[in-house]
Amino acid sequence: MPTKEHADGERERCVTGIDAIDHILNGGIPRGNTVLISGSVGTGKTSICIEFLIRGAINGENSLYLSVTEPTDKLLQNVIPFDFFDDRLARQGKLQFLDLPKMYEKLGIDREDLDLDQTRLLADTIAGLVEEQKIKRLVLDSVTSVCYRIREQERIRDFLLRLGTVLSAKGCTTLLVSEIRSSEEGYSQWGVEEALADGVIVTGNLERRGDLLRTLQIVKMRGTTHSRAKYVLDLTTSGVLLVPLLKGGSVTGGG
Amino acid sequence: MTAEVSEKLRALPESSAIAMRLKSEQYFDAIQGMIDRFAMKKDLEVVYVTSTIPSQSIINALEVLEIPMDHIWFVDCISQIMMSQEKRHPHAIIVESPTMLENIMLKVEFLLRRVPERNALVVLDSINSLAIHNNTKILSEFLHILVNNLRSRGAYTVIFSMQEYETEEIRNMLVLVSDETIELGG
Numbered sequence: 259m260p261t262k263e264h265a266d267g268e269r270e271r272c273v274t275g276i277d278a279i280d281h282i283l284n285g286g287i288p289r290g291n292t293v294l295i296s297g298s299v300g301t302g303k304t305s306i307c308i309e310f311l312i313r314g315a316i317n318g319e320n321s322l323y324l325s326v327t328e329p330t331d332k333l334l335q336n337v338i339p340f341d342f343f344d345d346r347l348a349r350q351g352k353l354q355f356l357d358l359p360k361m362y363e364k365l366g367i368d369r370e371d372l373d374l375d376q377t378r379l380l381a382d383t384i385a386g387l388v389e390e391q392k393i394k395r396l397v398l399d400s401v402t403s404v405c406y407r408i409r410e411q412e413r414i415r416d417f418l419l420r421l422g423t424v425l426s427a428k429g430c431t432t433l434l435v436s437e438i439r440s441s442e443e444g445y446s447q448w449g450v451e452e453a454l455a456d457g458v459i460v461t462g463n464l465e466r467r468g469d470l471l472r473t474l475q476i477v478k479m480r481g482t483t484h485s486r487a488k489y490v491l492d493l494t495t496s497g498v499l500l501v502p503l504l505k506g507g508s509v510t511g512g513g
Numbered sequence: 514m515t516a517e518v519s520e521k522l523r524a525l526p527e528s529s530a531i532a533m534r535l536k537s538e539q540y541f542d543a544i545q546g547m548i549d550r551f552a553m554k555k556d557l558e559v560v561y562v563t564s565t566i567p568s569q570s571i572i573n574a575l576e577v578l579e580i581p582m583d584h585i586w587f588v589d590c591i592s593q594i595m596m597s598q599e600k601r602h603p604h605a606i607i608v609e610s611p612t613m614l615e616n617i618m619l620k621v622e623f624l625l626r627r628v629p630e631r632n633a634l635v636v637l638d639s640i641n642s643l644a645i646h647n648n649t650k651i652l653s654e655f656l657h658i659l660v661n662n663l664r665s666r667g668a669y670t671v672i673f674s675m676q677e678y679e680t681e682e683i684r685n686m687l688v689l690v691s692d693e694t695i696e697l698g699g
Contacts, residue, residue: 469613490615494623501618502658506651 269481272395272431275313276306278489278500279459279476287457288481290426292418294401294452296436296445297461302472305493306461307397307433308337313497315352316342319394323355324384326403330355341495354391358404372407377417380404385424393430401434402447411450418454426456445477456480461491464503474500514539514697518546519554521695522669527632530660530670532640532687535697537675541574543697547636547671549580557584557669558633560624564590564611564642565673569599584631588620591642611646614655621659625666635663639673640683649682656690 271286280286287293297303311321325333334355347353362368365383367376388396398404405414418434425432434455436446445452445460452458457479464471472491476484489500518533525531535543552559563571568587575582587605591597594610601607606624608616625633637643637659643652656672663670674687687694 467612469610471613471615490619492616492619492623494619496623496626499619499622499626501615501622504614504651504654504658506648506654 271482272314272319273317274310275317276309276498278498279306279474282476282485282489282500283479284482284484287431287479289431290429291456291479291481292422292425292432292434292454293457293459293479294436294445294455295433295459295461296438296452298438298440298442298463301461301463302474302491302493302498303435303437303461304333304399305338306459306474306498307399307435309340309497310433311353311395311397312340312343312347314395315347316344318352320351320392321353321395321397322388322391322393323353323397323399324358324361325355325399326358327400329357338493339495340497342497351391354393356387358398370407371409372413374413374416377408377413378420381417381420381424384421385428388425388428388430393428396425396430396432397435398432399435400437401451402437405448405451411448414448414450415454418451422454422456452478464488464490471503473503514542515546515550517697518543518695519550522547522551522671523555525669525693527667527669528664529693530664530672530691532672532674532691532694533697534674534676534679534687534694537677539697540675543673544571544574545578545580547634548575548585549578552584552634553580555634556631558625558628558631559585559636560588560621560633561585561636561638562588562590562617562621563638564646565639567592567595567597567599568605569597569602572602572605586624588617588624590617611643614643614647614651618655618659618662622662625668633663633666633668635659635668635670637670637672639675640687641673641675641678644680644683649686653686653689656686660690 269288272289273286274280295303311323314321408414436451445458458477460475460477462473464473473488474491475488488503490503492499568589582604589605590608590611593607606620660670
């Protein structure tokens with residue numbers, strides 16, 4: 259993959275700006291990686307993604323959020339009012355939000371299931387947008403919803419490979435949101451997504467003696483060594499905070 | 514008593530973790546000495562973790578003593594499980610239960626991040642009440658991580674221990690994590 263390397267052989271990093279995640283990843287996500295952020299509802303996936311984009315925009319990196327599941331104006335009403343958010347980022351075009359259904363409309367994609375040509379057109383259009391807008395951070399929320407319309411595993415594989423290869427070549431670090439049920443094994447609906455992604459970050463709920471804790475675990479990240487331990491997560495106005503999960507207590511439920 | 518508390522604390526360097534062993538009747542004097550005569554004089558941000566009595570009861574006492582609340586914040590782990598109907602003070606953050614030790618660490622972290630330029634005093638009130646709700650293994654792990662994190666930030670940590678309710682396990686835990694022990698009136 260044509261991603262930059264430092265003189266010492268280390269991959270260039272995309273510093274997420276979420277201190278604890280950068281710490282776990284020894285400096286950030288290797289730039290150009292496509293990372294699946296996988297979890298059930300209410301576990302903090304969207305908040306993590308939005309903080310990733312805002313921190314990037316503050317740092318001068320053009321950032322784009324592609325929303326599939328809900329209109330962005332509704333999403334923004336419900337998002338945590340981060341202390342560090344600055345309206346000017348959106349006005350300056352550093353931080354952009356786009357509803358994918360509008361893109362479908364523009365491309366004339368009106369069928370519920372996408373054929374191979376439409377799948378490729380969608381991937382190429384997103385890639386074109388990234389190139390045109392010089393996007394360095396992209397979030398697709400959610401890849402699960404896009405895959406529902408592609409349906410066929412082979413076409414999903416084609417879409418993700420095509421998109422991932424182009425974005426990586428452009429040095430764009432991408433988070434793909436994967437929606438799974440809490441009871442589900444694996445990290446994605448179709449199984450293809452996690453196999454093709456360079457990284458997998460899993461958010462979850464852990465029940466311990468009747469308390470429900472939000473957790474985060476990085477299970478895979480190509481291009482860096484990292485901790486694979488489970489952390490407890492809090493979504494605050496100062497951003498996403500993590501502390502190690504304490505192991506001394508009895509754990510009665512998984513997550 | 515209040516002077517004794519502040520003098521003993523003032524003798525300690527930043528980053529100190531202190532076990533404060535006291536009797537129940539010394540409780541409010543210890544709080545006054547620690548906050549009014551030590552933290553306020555040293556211009557410290559105070560993060561007070563309470564699992565013993567609701568934060569509002571301590572706030573009421575501080576108001577009687579006319580101690581300004583500007584730099585005092587509470588992480589209250591007891592009001593929610595008591596189903597307390599008391600009003601919530603804007604300087605109090607609720608943790609659902611004293612068993613959610615990770616969330617206590619997260620709230621302390623959140624409060625300290627808001628004022629990175631200020632040094633802090635973090636009070637754990639008390640080890641005895643936390644020990645009611647948590648086993649020794651997880652509580653030791655919690656204290657070890659929290660105290661080391663605070664030490665690396667240069668913050669003072671004071672851990673209250675009520676002498677009447679101390680067990681051998683609690684004493685061992687305090688010895689393990691604290692640099693100094695202050696015993697009041699004794």
